[in-house]
Amino acid sequence: xxxxxxxxxxxxxxxxxxxxxxxxxxxxxxxxxxxxxxxxxxxxxxxxxxxxxxxxxxxxxxxxxxxxxxxxxxxxxxxxxxxxxxxxxxxxxxxxxxxxxxxxxxxxxxxxxxxxxxxxxxxxxxxxxxxxxxxxxxxxxxxxxxxxxxxxxxxxxxxxxxxxxxxxxxxxxxxxxxxxxxxxxxxxxxxxxxxxxxxxxxxxxxxxxxxxxxxxxxxxxxxx
Ligand code: C5P
Numbered sequence: 186x187x188x189x190x191x192x193x194x195x196x197x198x199x200x201x202x203x204x205x206x207x208x209x210x211x212x213x214x215x216x217x218x219x220x221x222x223x224x225x226x227x228x229x230x231x232x233x234x235x236x237x238x239x240x241x242x243x244x245x246x247x248x249x250x251x252x253x254x255x256x257x258x259x260x261x262x263x264x265x266x267x268x269x270x271x272x273x274x275x276x277x278x279x280x281x282x283x284x285x286x287x288x289x290x291x292x293x294x295x296x297x298x299x300x301x302x303x304x305x306x307x308x309x310x311x312x313x314x315x316x317x318x319x320x321x322x323x324x325x326x327x328x329x330x331x332x333x334x335x336x337x338x339x340x341x342x343x344x345x346x347x348x349x350x351x352x353x354x355x356x357x358x359x360x361x362x363x364x365x366x367x368x369x370x371x372x373x374x375x376x377x378x379x380x381x382x383x384x385x386x387x388x389x390x391x392x393x394x395x396x397x398x399x400x401x402x403x404x405x406x407x408x409x
Pocket of ligand 1: 278310330333
């Protein structure tokens with residue numbers, strides 16, 4: 186085992202997709218694999234952090250050495266994150282559904298014979314990253330980190346997102362079809378903070394996780 190610079194630090198990591206019900210047997214979700222969040226959770230745990238891993242239903246959802254808190258919907262994810270506070274840092278890797286069906290049906294939707302398709306009304310989900318970023322000092326984790334998955338104008342969107350969400354650091358990646366980033370082993374991160382932008386270059390999600398954990402350790406070693 187290597188050095189454990191994050192010993193005693195509590196870190197919340199969200200990961201995976203959320204699953205928003207339409208009726209008891211149907212849902213809306215996305216293809217998030219949970220791969221990046223799982224790698225980050227394991228990298229933090231191996232540096233000694235107490236990791237609370239809040240995960241939607243994903244292919245990769247069992248990081249070693251972490252407390253695993255499974256959820257399905259965005260509303261459940263928000264409640265689980267709130268219950269996991271206080272924390273020294275929070276990292277929002279999850280691909281949270283932006284909307285949920287306003288009133289999921291209690292019974293399975295049936296074809297009515299007329300050929301008419303059902304109409305679904307949506308409402309916005311809570312933005313968990315933004316609400317944790319805007320918690321009052323004392324309740325807010327010292328370090329709040331967001332992710333952005335974009336399909337163009339990466340740096341512009343990421344810079345706006347950092348400001349809008351109110352987080353300290355933002356890791357942006359281009360998930361356009363053809364990049365293989367969504368669900369794949371590799372990615373390319375643009376790292377943004379209040380002072381600038383850093384291109385980490387193409388590398389594995391495991392390498393991104395190590396680099397991020399090292400950076401977090403350095404942040405706390407700096408007396409923050
Ligand atoms: O707005 P967008 O989904 O692109 O923002 C991505 C970042 O915000 C990610 O860190 C994601 O985990 C977080 N997020 C969240 N709750 C939402 C939507 C996004 O925590 N409802």
